[in-house]
Amino acid sequence: MPNAPTATTVSPMRRANHIWANSVWFLPLGIFALLFLLLPSIGLFIGSVTGGPHGVTLSYFGQLFQNQYLDAYKVSIELSATTAIVGAAAGVALAWAVVGGGLPGFLRPFFLTFSGVASNFAGIPLAFAFTASLGPVGLVTLFLSNHIGLNLYKHGFSLFGFTGLAITYLYFQIPLMVLLMVPALDHLKQWGEAASNLGANSWQFWWHIGLPILRLPLLGATLLLFGNSFGAYATAYALTSGMINLVPIVIGQELSGNVVFSPNLADALAVGMIVIMITVFAVYLITNRNEARWQR
Amino acid sequence: MKGSRVWSPIVGVVAFLYFVVPLVATAEFSVQEGPSHPFWAAYSSILSSPQFWSSLRLSLFMAVSAVVIGLVIIVPATYWAFLRAPRLQTWVEFISIMPFVVPPIVLVLGLVHLYGNGFGPLSSRPIMLMAAYGVISMPYLFRSVNNGLRSMDVRSLTEAALSLGSSWPRVLFQVVFPNLRTALLGGTFLVFALIMGEYAMSSMLGLNTFGVYMLLTGETRAHAAAALALISLALVWFLVGVMQAVNRGNVTIGGAR
Structure with a gap:
């Protein structure tokens, strides 16, 4: 630090100026x-x-353990975990298909651009798109019942419940996973070439090289996907008209005054969300830091 | 890899169907207003609706404000930490990515409970929304500013400007900002894409942004909603396309989910 003044040569006045100029x-x-x-x-x-x-x-935190609120956390966590894990698996498979050479090279820029768009195409318009496809009179629903004889809604499927919401969330979760994993998979591909030159088969490659290299990036990216859906509000609200019991929806009910309950309880619900997000993000940062060290 | 040649096309086709069918279905739905209407009926009713344009204007105004706020707070801190106070770099980064752990609905709850009951100008709903958008733009703008500073010779440029007699504000506005322009474009367009469709915070604050307009339309007019979804997709495609053309490989989490 060539510019740092030393205590012996600088008057208190100048040092005060220095601190002021910094701040x-x-x-x-x-x-x-x-x-x-x-x-x-x-x-x-x-x-x-x-x-x-x-x-x-602590009574408001105590109330979080009542059935309704505990259930909201449970459904929120289940939805985020399901879409994070399924999204991670599908995203890696898709990213590897694009990066690993199994699909023609000219598709790569298209897939990457589309992933950028789809990972940002969320909220209200995404809910509309899925209503037009898998809603009760959606294109896919009608196609399946008219041409294949499969009536989804008679078999208990609903776009406006947990499963439908999960299928919809995957529309932004999978592309996000693709974007997060492409750099690590590009790196892995060079190892794949070396391994197959040395005679390794597919299984040996994934068990001895792929998994050890990808373990931490996979964990990190899955955690980001979890956080990505945990705070989501608009998609869930638009699809279920606010009828699904998720923590953001419950908080929204207090804020919009639709349901009368204590503001302090809403505060407790929100603090619970922040605590979960901090935990997820802290684990991500720790694994990510180790990863950066490993790559050096 | 031999194995990947077998299943890669299968994965590709399934993914293609999953991602393209909803868009095709939406497009199909948007042109079926009814036999007595032309196929563009839904689009022309949207484009001729004053609410569409006023909500779009409001969201655009909010997005521009968020970017301006974000740049005014992020650029000086990141620049100075980079140039003169490296020990503070971690802190600037820490504060800038903190919005990731506070979901939008939680942020707006905090703002309303703290300032909602009268706190001078801070209790105004548009100002709260502007501030909230400023907060969610911080991580994205920080990343582009940080990348931009790393790719230019900040120290030489600053010293050159100072030795030629520039004042500090002049260094910031006439040297640092212009050199960051390209790097900032990426983050800016990403923030635009997030804010143009944002619903949770603006609906809680009772402001008729584009996201709120889309939801209200969807409650009564299904075909117009499908048309809006496609218009919104085109908007996101344009914004993300520009962002990707400017800086490759940027990844987003959070925002308008």
Whole structure:
């Protein structure tokens, strides 16, 4: 640090100036993050442990363990885990088909561009697209019942429940997985060429090379997919008209005043979501850091 | 790999069907307003609706505000940490990616509970939404600013400008920003793609953005909704296309889900 003033040569006045000149550059970010990210989050935490008749209380967190709210967390976590794991598996298979040389090379840029678009095509329009396909009078539903004789809705399928929601979420989960895994798979492909030159078969390649190399990127990407769907609101709300019991939907009911319950309870639900997101992201950062070290 | 030649085409075809059929179904649905209507009826009714244009304008305005807010807070901090305070780099990055752990609905709950009951200008709903969009744009803008700074010679440019007598604001606005332009385009278009369809936060704050307009349309007019879905897809395709042309291999999580 050539510019760092030393205590012996710089007057207190100059040092004060130096600190001031430094902090001016960080003030906009600091003030904005404090006002609109940190204080609201702290406010949620304070709200979740106060408001009872006896000052500080854990009763709102206690209420999270009542059936309805516990179930909301359960469904949210199940939906995110299902779409993360299925999305990860399908995404890796698709990415490997594109990268590994099994599909013609000219398809690669098309797949990557489309993945970028589809991973951002979410929310209300995505719900509309799936209603037009798999809804009660959707194109696919009608095709299956008219030409194949399979009436999905008579067999208990509904686009507006857990399964339908999971199928819809995969539309942005799989492309995100493709984008996340293509760099690691490009790297793996070079190993694949070396392995097959040395006479390894497919099984040996995946067991001895593919899995060890991909383990951490796979775990990291799956965690990102989990987080990606855990906070999702618009797609679920539009598809189920807010009838599915997910934590974001329950919080939204309090905010829009449709269902009367304590704001402090909504705060507790929100704090629970932040805790889960921090846990998921922390595990991601730890595995990601190890990965970066391994690649060096 | 011999194995991959066998199943790769199968994976490719299944994926193609899964990704293309919903779009075809939407397109088909959007042109079936009824026998007495021309096939473009749904599109012309949308394009002639004043609510469509006003909601699009509001979302565009919010997206531009979010990008401006994001740049004003992220660029100076990232630049200065990069140039003079390397120890603070981790902190700037930490704060910038923090929005990932706060889901949009949670962020808006926090803002409404903290500022909703009167807090001067902060209790205004449009300002809350602008701030919330600024928050969700932080990770994306940080990444493009950070990549941009790494790909240019910040130190030499700064020293050259200073030794020629520029003031610090001038260095920032006439040297740093112009050199970051290309890198910033990528993040900017990504933020646009996220905000143009955003629904959760704007509906909670009672503002009629494009996302809210789409949902309200879908509740009453199914064919118009399908047409809107395609218009929205075209918009995302355009924005992401520009983003990918500018910087390759950028990945998004979070946003308008």
